Amino acid sequence: MSLIEEPRGRVEVPVRPAPPIPYGMLAELTHRCPLQCPYCSNPVELDRRNVELDTETWLRVFSEAAKLGVLQVHLSGGEPTARRDLEQMIRHCVEVGLYTNLITAGVGVTPERLQSISDAGIDHVQLSFQGATAEMTDKVSNFRGAHERKLAVAREVRRLGLPLTVNSVVHRANIHQIPDFIELALALDARRIEIAHSQYYGWALRNRGALMPTRDQVFWALDVVEEARVRLKGVLTIDAVVPDYYAKYPKPCMNGWGRQSLNVTPSGKVLPCHAAETIPSLDFWNVREHSLTDVWLNSPAFNAFRGTDWMPDLCKSCERKEIDWGGCRCQAMAIAGDAAATDPACHLSPLHADLLALAEADAEGSDIYDYRRYFQPDRAS
Amino acid sequence: MTATLAATGVPKLARGVRLRHDEARGQWVLLAPERVLNPDPVAVEILKKVDGARSIDTIVDELATAFTVERATVATDVDAFLAGLAEKGLIEVTSPVIGDAAS
Numbered sequence: 001m002s003l004i005e006e007p008r009g010r011v012e013v014p015v016r017p018a019p020p021i022p023y024g025m026l027a028e029l030t031h032r033c034p035l036q037c038p039y040c041s042n043p044v045e046l047d048r049r050n051v052e053l054d055t056e057t058w059l060r061v062f063s064e065a066a067k068l069g070v071l072q073v074h075l076s077g078g079e080p081t082a083r084r085d086l087e088q089m090i091r092h093c094v095e096v097g098l099y100t101n102l103i104t105a106g107v108g109v110t111p112e113r114l115q116s117i118s119d120a121g122i123d124h125v126q127l128s129f130q131g132a133t134a135e136m137t138d139k140v141s142n143f144r145g146a147h148e149r150k151l152a153v154a155r156e157v158r159r160l161g162l163p164l165t166v167n168s169v170v171h172r173a174n175i176h177q178i179p180d181f182i183e184l185a186l187a188l189d190a191r192r193i194e195i196a197h198s199q200y201y202g203w204a205l206r207n208r209g210a211l212m213p214t215r216d217q218v219f220w221a222l223d224v225v226e227e228a229r230v231r232l233k234g235v236l237t238i239d240a241v242v243p244d245y246y247a248k249y250p251k252p253c254m255n256g257w258g259r260q261s262l263n264v265t266p267s268g269k270v271l272p273c274h275a276a277e278t279i280p281s282l283d284f285w286n287v288r289e290h291s292l293t294d295v296w297l298n299s300p301a302f303n304a305f306r307g308t309d310w311m312p313d314l315c316k317s318c319e320r321k322e323i324d325w326g327g328c329r330c331q332a333m334a335i336a337g338d339a340a341a342t343d344p345a346c347h348l349s350p351l352h353a354d355l356l357a358l359a360e361a362d363a364e365g366s367d368i369y370d371y372r373r374y375f376q377p378d379r380a381s
Numbered sequence: 382m383t384a385t386l387a388a389t390g391v392p393k394l395a396r397g398v399r400l401r402h403d404e405a406r407g408q409w410v411l412l413a414p415e416r417v418l419n420p421d422p423v424a425v426e427i428l429k430k431v432d433g434a435r436s437i438d439t440i441v442d443e444l445a446t447a448f449t450v451e452r453a454t455v456a457t458d459v460d461a462f463l464a465g466l467a468e469k470g471l472i473e474v475t476s477p478v479i480g481d482a483a484s
């Protein structure tokens with residue numbers, strides 16, 4: 001008997017009529033958040049509270065997701081606990097058989113709230129740390145006392161018996177803390193840590209010059225993570241999202257466009273990945289007007305880069321086309337100005353040298369952050 | 382591999398681990414933090430009995446009867462499978478782990 005792990009790494013897709021069935025859905029319940037991380041993956045134009053989907057619509061979306069074949073729902077934001085109806089949503093997900101994962105920054109979450117989230121049936125909590133020390137967390141999130149509050153939340157999560165993942169985004173200012181992040185995860189009795197290098201879309205793209213690590217930092221980080229993985233096998237799972245600017249091949253973004261997951265924004269737009277709105281030519285359908293299955297199967301945005309037909313010849317004729325799927329469409333858009341180009345992170349791309357030069361120049365950039373914020377005061381919240 | 386879990390131990394799925402039938406794909410899945418695992422048919426039969434009430438002994442008895450397989454064979458398989466799950470933190474066994482699988 002055995003356990004075969006499905007969506008990670010290289011997946012052998014059984015022959016079945018296309019398109020495939022999604023495994024995961026990222027539900028961005030709100031863009032409201034007390035923190036201001038300069039790498040936040042939310043778009044620069046944040047949705048305000050008055051355009052957020054109401055409870056009833058979210059419940060319908062979860063039911064449709066379950067029917068479509070989604071197995072895991074990631075309740076995210078912004079800060080998902082800013083929604084008072086979070087527990088109602090969790091209970092509904094449990095009812096329709098969805099596995100629920102809470103992705104929280106932990107600031108403003110009281111022990112009572114956690115208890116009620118736990119009682120509602122949450123399966124797993126992912127807690128972000130912007131630094132491994134109070135000084136770093138508070139500076140990166142631009143919130144005094146954030147670190148202490150996160151520590152308290154982590155302890156409470158474990159006291160409730162919930163599995164905990166420590167989620168750390170690393171960049172030039174805190175990448176040297178990777179060993180400390182790992183120690184922190186162990187001290188907090190987390191079973192899993194995500195070490196994600198900042199990905200340059202949304203706010204991170206705006207702050208690229210302040211976030212971009214040097215080549216030496218990146219290679220040092222890869223070694224540290226590899227060593228820790230071996231040393232902590234069976235104790236702590238380390239999942240790393242590596243930066244591909246300095247790599248030979250691009251990352252298999254989303255494991256293929258419209259293949260394994262979808263993302264619903266606070267106002268109901270359905271995206272193939274959280275950064276997809278940076279591609280201006282795409283037309284996104286909204287759950288207010290379409291069922292989730294309809295969007296998944298028929299919306300032009302999901303079909304735009306599905307499979308391999310859309311690929312430029314360079315990728316189409318490449319043996320890695322179903323390994324990395326031509327890389328990231330949003331990165332192709334950002335760097336090549338063409339979402340259907342080979343990802344410039346690939347060393348075979350004619351733009352690869354430009355990307356490298358850009359990364360190296362940014363690594364020398366200023367350390368001043370343009371913190372995430374609403375452009376006008378958000379009176380609604 | 383030698384026996385690593387006490388036969389009197391009672392296994393249950395850890396919090397954050399769920400077994401369910403996946404209608405859309407017509408298969409059983411074990412859901413865990415950021416993981417979707419596909420148990421094969423034998424593993425599914427074992428997992429269905431991991432309910433926090435049955436002991437490993439009981440599970441082995443029931444499977445040996447249901448599938449008319451020699452008990453010793455079933456015992457070895459179940460033990461190896463459950464020890465692997467325990468090591469991954471997917472199940473908890475409410476009696477001490479003996480032998481070399483303790484981490």
Ligand code: SF4
Pocket residue numbers: 033034035036037039040041042077078079105128372
């Ligand atoms: S990345 Fe930071 S600012 Fe963005 S939602 Fe998460 S905690 Fe809030």
Ligand code: SF4
Pocket residue numbers: 249250314315316318319320321322324325326327342343346347348349
């Ligand atoms: S050419 Fe395209 S498919 Fe081949 S490795 Fe580069 S990005 Fe991947």
